[in-house]
Amino acid sequence: MDTVIVIGEALVDVVDRPEGRVEHPGGSPMNVAVGLARLGRSARLVCALGDDDRGASIRAHVGASDVEVDATAIDRTSTAVATIGEDGGASYEFDLDWRLDPVHVPAATPLVHVGSIGAVLEPGARAVLEALRVRPTDALVSVDPNVRPSITPDRDAVLATLEPLFAEADVVKLSDEDAAWLWPDRSVDQVLDGLLAYGTALAAVTLGGAGCAMASTRARITVPAPRVEVADTIGAGDSFMAGLLASVLARGSAPTALDADELGRLASLALACAAITVSRPGADPPTRAELPTGVVSDVD
Template sequence: MSGPDQGREDAVLVMGEALTDLVPEENGTLRPQPGGAPANVAAQLARLGVRTAFAGTLGEDDFGRRNERRLRGFGVELDLCGRSGRPTALAVADPSEEGTRYHFHLRDTATFELPDVVGRLRDFSAVYVGGLAAVVPPAADVVLATARAAARHSMLAVDPNVRTDRTLDPESSLRRLRELCALAHVVKVSDEDARLLWPGDAPEVPCRKLAAEGRLVLLTRGARGSSAFLPGDVHVSVPAVPVTVTSTIGAGDAFMAAVLAVLVRGGALRGGGPAAMTAAQAREALEYAASVAADVLGRA
């Protein structure tokens, strides 16, 4: 697979949705919380000291302003963001012992009117895409075009972050997400994602296949830890960091951001790219990502 162009500052462009999670409180109310997997990744990347730009569209309602304050507060660059008078998309969280599921309110929102940033991709050595924007029109076509261009000029990282909802076409959504994974240099999937994307196979099977084609593939298993798969049938695993879980929201996004931060800081965007990491380097990245995710799990 081709890698990123040389000679640029190691900055990351994150494309996708900044929406609002409505999170149930013990008193029965719903607490609005800025969210969206790509926005979470952007915020966490900037928090970890990586120069990060976000390419989403922010609504001009109160939820949109909250999202903007949050991203700016972490130091995320918003010059490439679109603006819209439509409202911000909502995701009503439904937490359980098995994790958090969502019920979405997505149609006719600002959130999925993504800007065209293909002409700016050469300014970034890494591009992240994923989340709902990868499957919700009209954003999905913009994400795919961006990913195709990024795969040629940058390091493309994809987290399919599979969501199911009455408003989403499962066949089309899974097809789009599989195509993005095939374009990527770095793929991060949960075990649940893998079972939905490649039914009938154990999660490790598609991870090994993707890695054999020249990718770094990350597989998260919640409390059972995580694994990295590399070309040459190399794989390493680390346990999860013990933590008293307060909320699972955003933990997978924090894990993804931490791995990207390691790749940026360690110079893995140069030379042979992420797939050229050694097993020892991959283990260190997993351990760091597990610690960052644990910090998120322990906070509301």
């Protein structure tokens, strides 16, 4: 099986809970790579890690799901201190070093996924964009901005960095919070219209407990989320992204001009992955064996 390339930050989440502080590997791109691997896709994570205990914990964590690691050496592994609110939502404070060596994308790569802090924070963001521009012509591109205003507060600068990525992308997914920050005057439908205008084939906006909205050049749908008891929302969007990409790859072709039924199948798989993740603490994406029987065939 050809290997998906995921480019972006891997860090250690330091989570303050009522029972005390705990640490575990995190970072949106890392979570997507693990999520893809657990759903049966071969994945390689291109990131930056320190030669320290936290870096070792990240390598061990992704290695347990058979994710390959290609890491630029940095002085210390980055961290994100997450505080969990009463509603299970997480807020973050980051300590980041984002440098990246030039990225090699092999000829047989089916998809390159980029996003989050790594897509917009310099100096590494330049290497991310260059990797997309020199990728094999058959490789799909997906982008998840997962914006972090506490790190990159200049909206205009973030948009200026994201727009060339959107122009390269076949799939773009954002949360409703991302969309509201990037384009505060746009409705969800207007956000989807804007993403399709960049040339994106498949655009998705997650809506928290309300599910997601998804659009192609041919159809547009809104799908409700499965009802689950929420432990916390850490990694929910990343599991959605992994499920969406696994389903896109299982189709065996670019997600061009999808109809409403095809969009619905993609959305159902992605939402099922997110629902499993929010039902348990931390960013813990599901394995293929944990998927509901109604959607598992969409990753084969």
